[in-house]
Amino acid sequence: MMELTASAPGKLVLLGEYAVLEGAPALVLAVDRRANVRIETHEDRVCHVHAPDLGISDAHAVIDGSTWRWQCDATTAGKLSLVEHVWQGLVREGLAPVNAGGFSLHLDTSGFFHADSEPRAKLGLGSSAALTVALASALAALAGHADVLSDRTQWLRRLFHMHGGWQGGRGSGVDVAASVAGGLIRYQLVGQAREPTFTSLQWPMAGVHCLFVWSGQSVSTHDFLQRLAQWREHRAADYTSHMSELGHLSDAALKALDRKDAESFIRLTDDYASALQAFGHACGLEIYSPEQKKLADMASQAGVSYKPCGAGGDFGVVFADNAERLATFERAIVSAGMHVVPLGLDSHGISSHMRQTPNLPPTRILT
Incomplete structure (x- = not known):
């Protein structure tokens, strides 16, 4: 039995929105609202998905080698399309836990909703990107590839294509970069290949x-x-x-x-x-x-x-x-x-921890 957790922050684009799509630099702040993922392993080949913020308590999918097959209605599967998309992206990268047996996924994006509104209103802080980063990082670590998280620029580039594909290829990746890197960053798509690149900057900004x-x-x-x-x-x-x-x-x-x-x-x-x-x-x-x-x-x-x-x-x-x-x-x-809305800096970016058994203290994989 193994438990693994991962989380990633949301973002605010302070400058450069839209222009960043055409290679201009953007100024992006990772904020202290985090998407959280918890994985618990078990012996069957079934994945149980719990996503209360989507109104889903226990959706099932069967894992057959690298194949993911939903065992729920189409509406529920549609709400969880990002989960399947991340899984398939990790399969293509050779990073999916295809031999891990079964596991339960607990997805928490509650921090991306306004607590005082009724009905709950979603805040535009990049929840899908933060969940992509946290989920992909947790699954890669479960597959024994936690080392890929240590090079944040390369991990960003893998996740950029993964999340961008889910968006239909139209996104800039600026939200993924904030979730991976944390802090205040200068972000840009560089060269003809449009490689996502970031540089960490000082926060708070001098005199601003x-x-x-x-x-x-x-x-x-x-x-x-x-x-x-x-x-x-x-x-x-x-x-x-x-x-x-x-x-x-x-x-x-x-x-x-x-x-x-x-x-x-x-x-x-x-x-x-x-x-x-x-x-x-x-x-x-x-x-x-x-x-x-x-x-x-x-x-x-x-x-x-x-x-x-x-x-x-x-x-x-x-x-x-x-x-x-x-x-x-x-x-x-x-x-x-x-x-x-009180929003603070999140300086950590992606973070992941693993617990081998309930009797052992958690081991930090990445901060």
Whole structure:
């Protein structure tokens, strides 16, 4: 009997969303909301999946060599498509525990929901990427390949293709990178091969204060990317023009951050926010929800910078070079009924532990 656990953090894209798809650098923060996976082995060839956040208490799949066959209804199997996709990805990589016998999978993404909303609302913090990283890491370790987790850049590149395939090949991998690496990172797809690459940066950023605000609505990133791909196909020149401007601003802002020039960084994030709004209007995506437009107007009046995070519509970030000014703005938006969500840095990234028997203490595989 063996028990293995793994977890990975969610993310917020602070700068470079959309432009990162075309090779521009992005600024990404791993946040302290984690997807957790627990595996318990047993002797049969059956996998039992428990995913309470999906309303699934015990779905069965039979493992026959490298083949995964669901023994449940199509609706339940559809909800768990990511699990099968990760398994098949590990099979292709030669990392699946095909000889491990049976096991139970316990999947917990409860940290990615807003605790005070009814019904529960999902927060746009990259839960599918975090679950992909945690699940793939746990299964690889179960198969005796825990060593692949130690080289985080190479592990990211394997997981990038795994999660990207599940998204239809449209994602940038920025959320996977945050889940693997932890901390604040500069992320970029490099070269013609679009190899995902990251560099760890200092947090908190020198002279820059941040506040994270949730609009109160959930957004489907997959839907946004699908619609964007359709717009790109029909309006290629417009797409290229907008992406070029966004990429230039993101690169300039990150260079200002490298120089510890907080004033220029915040000004450039404000310029990026304006370019992002124009991009959203052009391609028909509601990157700025009505609540976020209100926040942007309030931020402009308060002398701080506001922009959406990631695909848009749900989370946003406020930048300021003055802590007191930011605190004043926070009080104003709370009074206006906005949702300030306390999110902290997760510096660890992927983490995994194994317990051989209930009588032995856990052995840390990776932190």
